[in-house]
Amino acid sequence: MRTSLRNTLFSMLSVFTLAMLTGCQGGGGIGDLTNPLGPGGKKYEASYLKQNLIPGKTTKDQVLQLLGAPHREDANSSNGSNEIIWGYEKSQEPSLDKYLNVAQKYVSADTFWKINDAKVEANKGQDVMKDINTVTGTSNKKLSNGATGNILRIYFKDNVVDRYYLD
Numbered sequence: 001m002r003t004s005l006r007n008t009l010f011s012m013l014s015v016f017t018l019a020m021l022t023g024c025q026g027g028g029g030i031g032d033l034t035n036p037l038g039p040g041g042k043k044y045e046a047s048y049l050k051q052n053l054i055p056g057k058t059t060k061d062q063v064l065q066l067l068g069a070p071h072r073e074d075a076n077s078s079n080g081s082n083e084i085i086w087g088y089e090k091s092q093e094p095s096l097d098k099y100l101n102v103a104q105k106y107v108s109a110d111t112f113w114k115i116n117d118a119k120v121e122a123n124k125g126q127d128v129m130k131d132i133n134t135v136t137g138t139s140n141k142k143l144s145n146g147a148t149g150n151i152l153r154i155y156f157k158d159n160v161v162d163r164y165y166l167d
Contacts, residue, residue: 043067044090044148046166053154058161060084063154070154083162088152 042048043066052058052066063086070086077083100119104112149166156162 041090041093043088043152044150044166046148049152049164049166053161053164055161055163060086060156060159063161067152081157084156084159086154086156088154090150 053063067088071089071092072087074085074087075083076085100115104115107115151167152164153167154161154164
């Protein structure tokens with residue numbers, strides 16, 4: 001019994017540590033893991049982008065520090081523009097659920113089911129928040145801090161933000 005409890009605590013500590021280390025890379029933290037948008041979820045908020053991405057001023061290095069590595073990078077050399085386009089997609093962001101799925105691969109069957117039960121409870125909590133947002137009119141489309149989107153595209157010219165779009 002003691003070994004099982006110790007293994008459970010070790011597994012939970014491992015997941016927490018992994019979440020802390022990985023969550024901090026994109027400017028988020030462990031608190032962002034419980035955010036339905038995941039770590040770095042602020043990058044999908046128009047108000048955050050307006051405050052932090054200043055066309056003609058913000059550099060690629062600053063964007064990398066603020067938002068983390070892009071999910072996609074493309075080059076547009078048509079008309080001699082030599083633009084670099086970074087893309088971020090909300091569906092590709094890490095989340096607590098994704099961390100737990102990884103953790104379940106490395107634990108005992110008993111711990112596996114405990115983690116699974118915790119995931120079910122967390123999903124119920126997210127469903128309650130969705131219902132509250134629906135009733136209060138603060139769905140993911142319009143939060144109290146401004147509009148949000150699912151895809152962010154940032155266009156760079158000479159390693160400086162030229163423009164960005166949030167869809």
